[in-house]
Amino acid sequence: MNAGSPAGQLIVVNGTSSAGKTTFCEALQDALPEPYLLTGYDAFWASMPARYFPWETHEEDGIRYVTGVQAGRPSTTLQLGPVGQRTVSGGHHAVAALLASGHNVIADVLFVHPDWFAEARRLWTPFAPLWIALKPPLAVSEEWEAGREATLAGRPTGLARGLFAAVHAHGPPDLELDSSRRSADELAQAVVAWLGRGRPQPFGGMGTRGR
Numbered sequence: 001m002n003a004g005s006p007a008g009q010l011i012v013v014n015g016t017s018s019a020g021k022t023t024f025c026e027a028l029q030d031a032l033p034e035p036y037l038l039t040g041y042d043a044f045w046a047s048m049p050a051r052y053f054p055w056e057t058h059e060e061d062g063i064r065y066v067t068g069v070q071a072g073r074p075s076t077t078l079q080l081g082p083v084g085q086r087t088v089s090g091g092h093h094a095v096a097a098l099l100a101s102g103h104n105v106i107a108d109v110l111f112v113h114p115d116w117f118a119e120a121r122r123l124w125t126p127f128a129p130l131w132i133a134l135k136p137p138l139a140v141s142e143e144w145e146a147g148r149e150a151t152l153a154g155r156p157t158g159l160a161r162g163l164f165a166a167v168h169a170h171g172p173p174d175l176e177l178d179s180s181r182r183s184a185d186e187l188a189q190a191v192v193a194w195l196g197r198g199r200p201q202p203f204g205g206m207g208t209r210g211r
Contacts, residue, residue, distance in 0.1 A: 005102040010095070010127045011036070012107045012120070015134035016167045017159035018145035020179035024134055025108045027188035037098060040108030044091035045084070052083050054155075065156050073142070074158030077166075078112055088116055096123040110167050117170045130199075132191070133173040136180035138164050174199070 011028065015021045022042075029038045045063060052062025061081035068075050080088065098105050107124075111117040136144075141160035145151055175194075177187055194200070 007127055008099040008102050008104040009034070009036075010099055010105050010107065010124055010129035011132065012109060012124065012129050013040075013132045013134055014109050014111050014167060014170075014173070015179075016110060016138075016141055016164040018141045018148060019134045019136055019160070020144065020184060021108050021110075021134050023184040024177075024179055024187060025106050027184040028191060029106055031185070031188040031192045032104075033192070034104055036104040036106050038106045038108065039091070039095065039098075040106075041088065041091060041110060042108065044087050044094070048083060048087055052081075058083070065159075066162075067156050067158060068162070070158075070161055073161055074156070075162040076156045076158035077162040078159075089119060092116075092120045092123050095120075096127070099124075099127045110163060111170055112163055112166050114170070130175070130195070131173040133168060133176045134179050135168060135176055136178050140180040 013021050013025050013028075021040075025038055025040070029036050048062055049058075050056060051058040053059065054063055054065050056062075059081075061083045063081075063084045064079050066077045066079050068077075095105055095107050107120075109116075109120070111120070138161060141164070142157075145157060145160045148155075151157055175191070177191075179187065182190075
């Protein structure tokens with residue numbers, strides 16, 4: 001941590017694919033009175049050379065989709081090679097460095113693997129993060145997934161289902177929010193108001209659970 005520079009504040013938003021994380025994180029960034037940098041797994045993966053993307057020549061070293069069926073419905077997971085894994089770990093360390101230098105950060109993540117969560121918790125816990133799980137019903141995420149531009153452009157369906165259980169297998173968050181019940185702006189304003197009141201429990205109203 002830089003001498004004389006107070007550490008930044010961290011808000012972690014975890015959820016499966018097509019849970020509305022990006023829209024909520026952007027709304028939260030706009031609603032917070034202090035400036036917050038917005039980053040996350042998608043941003044770090046997008047910074048890799050394109051040859052490490054799914055369907056490209058080096059996908060096995062980067063990121064590839066693994067498709068299957070779960071309960072009679074398409075189910076897709078992510079498999080990361082060494083470059084993809086290092087990118088996730090580098091993202092965790094980069095967020096910690098931003099916080100240590102005094103930046104506030106919103107981290108948009110999906111904790112698919114226990115090791116990812118464990119490393120993030122180890123690096124980020126000293127900054128007293130607010131952990132938010134964005135968890136609409138799976139059926140809603142699947143409906144949103146079907147209409148996404150990436151899906152219509154050919155990305156495999158089933159990511160919402162394939163990642164759902166793994167992403168939410170890491171213990172209770174500080175807040176669990178159902179993004180199907182209110183708009184992203186309404187949820188963001190509620191979180192900001194809750195923070196301003198000193199995080200009282202229960203959260204009330206729009207969160208399905210507060211710890």
